[in-house]
Amino acid sequence: MRRLTISSLLVAAIAVAALCARDATAADSLVPHDAAAWDAKALISRACSKCHGFTGVSISPLFPILAAQQASYIEMELQLFRLRDRSDPHARAFMWGIARALTDDQIRALAQYFSSQPAVSGRVSSNAALAQKGKLIYEGGVPERDILACLPCHGPNAQGIHTFPRLAGQHRDYLSTQLQQFRSNGRESEIMQHFISNITDDEIAAVTEYLASK
Amino acid sequence: MARDHHESRSDVRSAAVSLLRVGAVATFLLSAAALMLVSTPAQAVPPFARQTGLACEACHTVPPELTPFGRRFKLNGYTLTTRPPLVSDTDDHKKNTLWLSDLPGLGVLFQATYNHYDRAPPDSAVPGAKSQSENLEFPQQFSLIAGGAITDQIGGFLQMTYDQPSGTFGVDNTDLRYSDHTQNNDFVWGVLFNNNPGNQDVWNSVAAYPTLDFSNQSLWSAGGAGGAGLTSAFFEGLGGLTAGPTAYIWYKDSFYLGISEYHAAVSGSGTSTLDSTNLSAGGGALQGWAPYWRAAYERDWGYNSASVGVSGMYSRFTPALIAGQTLDPGFINRYLDISYDWQYQYIGQHNIFSFLGRYTREKADHDPGLVPTYYSNRSDNFDQWNVTGTYFYNRHYGALVNFVHASGTPDPAILGGNGSPGYQYEVLELDYLPWLNFRFILQYNIYNVVKNNQNPFILLNATNPQASNNNTFVFGLWMDF
Numbered sequence: 001m002r003r004l005t006i007s008s009l010l011v012a013a014i015a016v017a018a019l020c021a022r023d024a025t026a027a028d029s030l031v032p033h034d035a036a037a038w039d040a041k042a043l044i045s046r047a048c049s050k051c052h053g054f055t056g057v058s059i060s061p062l063f064p065i066l067a068a069q070q071a072s073y074i075e076m077e078l079q080l081f082r083l084r085d086r087s088d089p090h091a092r093a094f095m096w097g098i099a100r101a102l103t104d105d106q107i108r109a110l111a112q113y114f115s116s117q118p119a120v121s122g123r124v125s126s127n128a129a130l131a132q133k134g135k136l137i138y139e140g141g142v143p144e145r146d147i148l149a150c151l152p153c154h155g156p157n158a159q160g161i162h163t164f165p166r167l168a169g170q171h172r173d174y175l176s177t178q179l180q181q182f183r184s185n186g187r188e189s190e191i192m193q194h195f196i197s198n199i200t201d202d203e204i205a206a207v208t209e210y211l212a213s214k
Numbered sequence: 215m216a217r218d219h220h221e222s223r224s225d226v227r228s229a230a231v232s233l234l235r236v237g238a239v240a241t242f243l244l245s246a247a248a249l250m251l252v253s254t255p256a257q258a259v260p261p262f263a264r265q266t267g268l269a270c271e272a273c274h275t276v277p278p279e280l281t282p283f284g285r286r287f288k289l290n291g292y293t294l295t296t297r298p299p300l301v302s303d304t305d306d307h308k309k310n311t312l313w314l315s316d317l318p319g320l321g322v323l324f325q326a327t328y329n330h331y332d333r334a335p336p337d338s339a340v341p342g343a344k345s346q347s348e349n350l351e352f353p354q355q356f357s358l359i360a361g362g363a364i365t366d367q368i369g370g371f372l373q374m375t376y377d378q379p380s381g382t383f384g385v386d387n388t389d390l391r392y393s394d395h396t397q398n399n400d401f402v403w404g405v406l407f408n409n410n411p412g413n414q415d416v417w418n419s420v421a422a423y424p425t426l427d428f429s430n431q432s433l434w435s436a437g438g439a440g441g442a443g444l445t446s447a448f449f450e451g452l453g454g455l456t457a458g459p460t461a462y463i464w465y466k467d468s469f470y471l472g473i474s475e476y477h478a479a480v481s482g483s484g485t486s487t488l489d490s491t492n493l494s495a496g497g498g499a500l501q502g503w504a505p506y507w508r509a510a511y512e513r514d515w516g517y518n519s520a521s522v523g524v525s526g527m528y529s530r531f532t533p534a535l536i537a538g539q540t541l542d543p544g545f546i547n548r549y550l551d552i553s554y555d556w557q558y559q560y561i562g563q564h565n566i567f568s569f570l571g572r573y574t575r576e577k578a579d580h581d582p583g584l585v586p587t588y589y590s591n592r593s594d595n596f597d598q599w600n601v602t603g604t605y606f607y608n609r610h611y612g613a614l615v616n617f618v619h620a621s622g623t624p625d626p627a628i629l630g631g632n633g634s635p636g637y638q639y640e641v642l643e644l645d646y647l648p649w650l651n652f653r654f655i656l657q658y659n660i661y662n663v664v665k666n667n668q669n670p671f672i673l674l675n676a677t678n679p680q681a682s683n684n685n686t687f688v689f690g691l692w693m694d695f
Contacts, residue, residue, distance in 0.1 A: 038298045046366060047296045050286060053399035059467035062282055062514050089271075089563050094283065097267035098296055173515045186563055 040109035047098055048110070056114040061173035062090075068119035070160040074111035078102060088178075088187035119159075122169040125213035134210030137203055148195040150207070158214050168214035175208040259371065260321035260651070260694055261361045262287070265295045270650040275559060275566045276606050277650065277694075278418065279425045282512070282519045282559075285416035289402050289464045291393030292362055292369030319362030323373075323694040325355040332685040336673035344674065351378045357386075359694070368392050386454055387413055402464040410453035411476055411506045414460055417521050419555035419570040420508075421450040425602055442667040445596060445620060445635040447576045448549040449506070449527040455479060456500055468513060470523070474506040501530040501546055510555075519559045526552040535588050545581040552576075564608050571601035576622075589627050596622035596635055612645035631666035637681075638663040651695060657688040 038046075044054060048066075052058045056066035066074065080086040081099035102110075125131040138158070141149035153164040160166030167175065181187035182196060263270060266287070270277065273284030280288070287294055300316035330348040337343035355378070361371040370390040376383045391406030391414075408414050412422030419425075458476035465471075478500040510523030529551075532544035539545065555572035576596040580589040598620040606612035619638045626633035643657040664681040666672070671679040 038296075042298075043296060047294050049395070049399065050290050050294050051283070054397045057398060059399055060282065060286075060514055093269050093272040097269060097272065100267050101296060177516055 038106070040106065040113045043102075043106060043110060044113065048114075051094075052114075056117045057120050058171070061171035064174050065120060065170055066114040067117035068159075069115055069166050070162060070164070071111040071115035072163045073160060073165040074114055075107055076163050078107045078110065082107075086188065088181045091187070119166075120169045122211070122213040125209055127209060130206050131210045131213050134206035134208065137207045138210055142199075142203065145198040147199055147203070153191075158211055167211045170211060172208045172212035175211055176204055179204045179208070259359060259361050261317075261319035261359060262292065264317050265292075265297065265315065265319060265362045267296065271609060274650070275561055275568060276604075276609055276612060276645075276647065277653075278423075279559075279568060279604070280416060280418060281561060282514050285512075286402075286467075288416050289393065289404065289462075289470075290395070291367060291391045291404055292371060293365075293367060293393065295363055313363075313365045315363060317362075319360055321359040321361070321694055323355070323357035323359060323375075323692075324353055325690065325692045326350075326352040327354045327688055327690040330687040331683075332687075333671070333683040335683075336670055341673060354378055354690075364390075367394055384454060385409070388457070389414055400466055404462055406460045406462070407457065408460065409457040409479060411449055411456065411458075411474065411504075411527055412508075412525060413453065414462075414472070414474075415508060415525070416470070417510060417512075417523060417555065417557050417570075418568075419521070419523070419557040419572055420525055421447070421553065421572065421574070421600070422453065425568065425570065425604065442629060444637055444664070444668055445622070445629075447551045447553070447574045447596060447598065448529060448531070448578065449551040450574075452476065452500075452529075456504070458503070458506075460506075462508075468511055470508065470510040470512070472508040474508075475503045476500065476506060476527075476529075477503055498531055498533040499541060501532055501541075501544070504529040517560055517562050519557075519561070521557045523555050524552065525555070526550070533584075533588075535584060545583045547581055547584070548579040550577045566604075566606040566609065568602070568604045571599070574598045574600070586627060590625045590633060591623060594623040594625050594628075596620070606645070609650060610647050612643075612647070614641070614643040614645065616641035616643075629666040629668060630672075634665045635668065636663055636665045637661070637668055639684075651693055653692040655688070655690040655692070657690065659684070659686045659688070661685055 051060070051063040052066050056069070058065055077086065078095075078099050081091055081095040082102055084096055086095075099107075137147070138150045138154075141147045150158070150167070153161065154167050155161050155164075158166065158168035178187060179196065179199065182189055182192040183199060185193055262268075262273065266272070271281070273281055273287055275281055295315075297316060299313045328348070328350045332347075334344040334347040337345045353376070355375055357373050357375040359371070359373050361369070363369045368391070371387065372385065372389075373387040374383065375386045387408070387410055389406060389408040391404050393402065393404035395402040406414055410422055412420045415423045417423070455478065456476040457479040458474055460472050460474035462470065462472035504527060506525070506527040508523065508525040510521055512519065512521040527549075529549045530546050531549065532539075532541055532546055535545070551574065553572050553574040555570070557570035558568065560567040574597070578594045578596070580592055580594070582592065585592055598618065600616070600618050602614065602616045604612060604614045617638075617640050620636055622635040624633035625635070629635060639659060639661045641657060641659050643655055646654045661681040661684040664679075664684060669679045669681060669684065671683040
């Protein structure tokens with residue numbers, strides 16, 4: 001019983017300490033806000049960080065890593081979300097709602113913030129042979145089936161170029177899902193559809209293994 | 215809780231006599247059942263959709279089952295939003311001292327059913343008489359919901375429900391929580407208060423947060439049938455009868471650990487720690503603090519999400535069995551409940567499949583002063599399997615199968631006959647959702663085994679009541695807005 005009471009007090013103490021840490025003192029004004037009032041920091045704290053992390057490094061592979069992503073790409077995608085012009089299932093479910101009221105200034109600020117975060121290095125591949133096969137596809141494509149190389153658009157180190165996104169170090173599951181979406185036109189992109197419409201599941205496994213380990 | 219059900223002997227007359235003799239038990243059972251009925255799981259929550267701007271499918275496969283994102287929204291304290299506050303007081307250091315949403319976080323949940331029983335159930339007031347074999351409940355339940363961000367790190371969910379079968383109106387679910395996370399998101403942590411052990415969970419495989427919308431609408435919930443009701447683990451019946459704090463952590467988007475302690479809550483005439491006359495009128499009360507714990511592991515990949523977990527609770531409880539007894543000192547039963555659960559979800563673009571369930575084991579130690587009058591044994595075990603599979607196509611058309619099997623130590627003083635608490639039933643359901651917040655269901659409940667006084671038809675056929683008499687057809691409507 002004593003043990004239970006002590007742990008109850010501990011739970012309560014943690015809650016009180018956390019609230020006190022907010023450092024609230026006497027109020028002196030009422031500040032009406034409009035939709036554009038939040039800066040990138042507030043948006044990241046209240047929304048983005050819940051899935052993508054404060055520094056753009058998500059833990060769950062359901063959500064992409066945004067750290068060091070190309071600013072132009074983030075900006076373009078947020079605008080597509082806002083316009084509802086990107087309609088893969090996750091875009092519909094999550095980002096249409098999140099981006100619906102963002103202003104151009106907020107979109108630019110968010111893109112700048114995440115692109116300036118330090119990149120994370122990829123995980124060590126547990127299947128070197130598969131990663132090597134993926135490297136060959138990334139750099140040379142599969143010409144006999146009209147699958148073009150990724151390198152010219154995404155860069156020699158998969159760091160991305162302008163509106164072509166950084167792929168290095170991204171969650172493998174996330175990359176795999178996106179490639180499947182492009183292949184089935186679940187995520188609209190004429191370029192990606194044209195270049196990878198014949199890609200097989202084995203080739204997706206290889207190239208994503210390589211990119212996740214970059 | 216249902217282990218405390220107590221009823222008839224070998225024929226209708228003795229059943230009525232027995233009911234009178236242990237009238238306090240029956241009153242306790244009805245009171246507890248009424249409170250349990252208004253303790254409904256949280257459904258899809260319109261205020262959260264308004265706050266976040268997110269579609270229902272962000273947080274739910276099909277309401278109320280949560281997606282991986284829905285779990286994170288709850289773990290983060292319901293605070294996610296891109297809407298700036300309407301007003302924000304600031305102090306000299308430009309820190310917020312008041313945060314008010316520009317939208318009132320209100321919603322309505324409405325549920326109606328038409329029930330048709332395979333056989334007219336017994337009348338609860340007149341021994342030997344039959345009731346009607348069908349009824350229409352419009353509404354069956356009607357809830358007012360308030361939820362959402364209160365400050366930038368505190369959020370909540372409150373639900374008040376009118377329950378037509380019991381005719382009661384109560385606050386069935388409360389959940390107020392503070393949450394924060396580390397810079398790199400490795401740790402999400404929080405503290406919360408709620409009034410329903412397990413309802414703070416984020417996986418629908420636990421009993422207090424089930425995936426079923428129309429949780430077995432049968433005689434048990436139609437009211438007045440006179441049966442003892444199906445036995446369930448003690449800790450599944452504490453919603454609304456208790457309240458307490460929880461501290462939790464969520465590590466690396468994979469590991470969850472939550473520790474809670476619950477105390478008896480003063481709730482109408484059902485439970486009171488202040489007045490022993492309430493105890494004699496029905497209900498019963500937890501003694502001291504009851505610890506509840508929960509650990510789980512989740513892995514997400516591609517369109518898949520899988521989890522395994524364990525939850526448990528240790529409770530000391532004074533049942534309202536003896537009129538005029540006092541709470542201190544009182545007769546104290548001790549319950550140790552442990553439940554192992556799992557959940558697998560495939561959330562594809564068109565096809566959604568879930569397979570989830572739990573195995574629960576209870577060890578009940580009865581106060582020696584209550585044995586053998588109210589319990590045959592000093593110690594009883596109870597085991598239950600509950601397995602559910604669901605499939606939805608395009609979130610419009612769906613089917614559900616639920617299988618439940620229970621067994622345990624025979625205790626004739628609780629359930630009469632040979633005392634076995636065994637039962638087995640299946641729920642088959644078809645769903646049509648023209649919109650995600652508007653759902654039609656066709657449901658058929660099939661009872662294979664319902665032993666002893668758990669079967670209300672023992673009042674009509676004392677020697678050989680049929681489990682299948684309880685089979686029920688349900689047509690239901692559910693909506694929230």
